[in-house]
Amino acid sequence: xxxxxxxLERTGEHSLSRMxxxxxxxxxxxxxxxxxxxxxxxxxxxxTGIEVTVENNELTIVGHRGDTEPKGxxxxxxxxxxxxxxxxxxxxxxxxxxIAAKMEQGILRLTLPKxxxxxxxxxxxxx
Amino acid sequence: xxxxxxxDPELATWSPMNRLDSLREEMNRLLDGSLAGFTGNVGLFGxxxxxxxxxxxxxxxxxxxxxPGMKKEEIEITFxxxxxxxxxERKQESExxxxxxxxxxxxxxxFHRSLSMPTKVDAEKIKATYKDGILHVELPKAPEAKAKQIxxxxx
Numbered sequence: 001x002x003x004x005x006x007x008l009e010r011t012g013e014h015s016l017s018r019m020x021x022x023x024x025x026x027x028x029x030x031x032x033x034x035x036x037x038x039x040x041x042x043x044x045x046x047x048t049g050i051e052v053t054v055e056n057n058e059l060t061i062v063g064h065r066g067d068t069e070p071k072g073x074x075x076x077x078x079x080x081x082x083x084x085x086x087x088x089x090x091x092x093x094x095x096x097x098x099i100a101a102k103m104e105q106g107i108l109r110l111t112l113p114k115x116x117x118x119x120x121x122x123x124x125x126x127x
Numbered sequence: 128x129x130x131x132x133x134x135d136p137e138l139a140t141w142s143p144m145n146r147l148d149s150l151r152e153e154m155n156r157l158l159d160g161s162l163a164g165f166t167g168n169v170g171l172f173g174x175x176x177x178x179x180x181x182x183x184x185x186x187x188x189x190x191x192x193x194x195p196g197m198k199k200e201e202i203e204i205t206f207x208x209x210x211x212x213x214x215x216e217r218k219q220e221s222e223x224x225x226x227x228x229x230x231x232x233x234x235x236x237x238f239h240r241s242l243s244m245p246t247k248v249d250a251e252k253i254k255a256t257y258k259d260g261i262l263h264v265e266l267p268k269a270p271e272a273k274a275k276q277i278x279x280x281x282x
Contacts (some may be wrong), residue, residue, distance in 0.1 A: 026232035033226070041233055043193040043260035066259065072184030075245050079178050079193060106195030106260015 022085040025063065036094065036112040042084045043106035050103055052110070054096045060087045061108065175234030177213065177262075181242060185273060188244050188266040195260030196233075202262060206250050213262065214239040246272040 028039040042050075045063035053060050063084035090096070093115055100111040182189040192213055194202065203214045216237045248266040255264045 026234075027230055028228070028233045029230040030226045030228050037226070039233065041195045041260070043195040046259045072182045072187070072189065075181040075183050075188070076242070077180045079180050079191070105197060105257070106193075 021082055023080050023082045025061075025084040025086055027086065027088075034114050036114070038088070038110040038112060040084070040086065040108045040110075041106060042108060045084065045103070045106060045108075047103040050101065050108060052099070052101055054090070054099070057090055057092075058087055059090050059096075059099075059112075061085070061110075063108070175236065175238055176240055177238055179213075179240065179242065181245070183245055183268075186268060188246065188248055188268065190242070190262075190264040190266070192240070192262040192264075193260065194238075194257075194262050197257070197260075199257045202257065204253075204255055204262075204264065206248075206253060206266075209247070210241050210243050211264065211266070212239070212241040213264075248272070 025040045025042045027041075028037075030037045040061060040063075042063035044065040046066050049064035049066050051060075051062040051064075053062075061084075065083055090112070094112045095115040096112075098113045100113075102109045178193040180191045182191075190211060194213075194215075194217075197215065197217055201215045201217070203212075205212045205214075214237070217235050219235050244266060247269040249269045252267045253264065255262060257263075
């Protein structure tokens with residue numbers, strides 16, 4: 001018991017004192033008639049700093065901060081360092097080839113169109 | 128016949144819950160740490176409060192406020208009696224009317240934040256720019272606030 005507790009403390013210290021490498025951007029997700037709309041807040045990231053990848057049902061968004069450190073000494077700091085990163089699980093209902101992205105004033109808006117096959121299709125009966 | 132379990136008095140006093148408690152505290156600390164940045168700053172009276180940083184060098188005071196998704200006309204900056212105030216309202220896009228919201232982590236609505244500057248600044252020369260969702264405010268220090276070099280003379 002003692003050695004387990006000791007190990008826990010050691011690993012706890014190690015991971016808590018290190019700053020997290022990635023920051024998690026807040027997201028808004030809405031479902032529209034024919035697409036999902038995903039909004040991510042990533043202040044300090046411009047269009048060129050965005051990476052959107054889809055792999056194995058996972059949509060990953062990485063935002064690299066372009067802003068340089070302001071000069072001088074810190075008087076008061078609340079912001080966190082680090083680039084943004086967030087992964088979402090998506091399924092076959094999304095047509096990944098048609099994902100569109102728009103970046104404006106730190107907000108990334110992704111449109112994830114629903115796959116055609118999911119829309120109701122009328123099948124005509126041959127004679 | 129009742130069978131009463133024999134309780135070893137020593138065993139009764141050892142509490143295994145102590146270990147679980149400290150484990151739970153560790154977990155809470157870990158989760159609190161990672162979620163802190165996630166939920167953003169919640170203002171005192173509900174609503175939201177943008178994250179700000181204040182820096183200074185010998186000539187200027189710099190303020191950086193994270194305000195993604197706004198138009199520069201919607202941001203109000205005022206300076207009075209040594210206090211810099213940033214206020215405005217973030218509106219939700221009207222196009223998002225129909226449809227169902229699955230997740231809503233972003234804050235909307237009015238915000239208001241006042242910070243007192245570390246030194247006296249020249250109010251006439253304050254500059255502000257808004258880029259990539261970050262408001263940068265540059266406040267040049269008033270001449271009397273800048274550190275003066277004092278010469279030491281040896282008599």
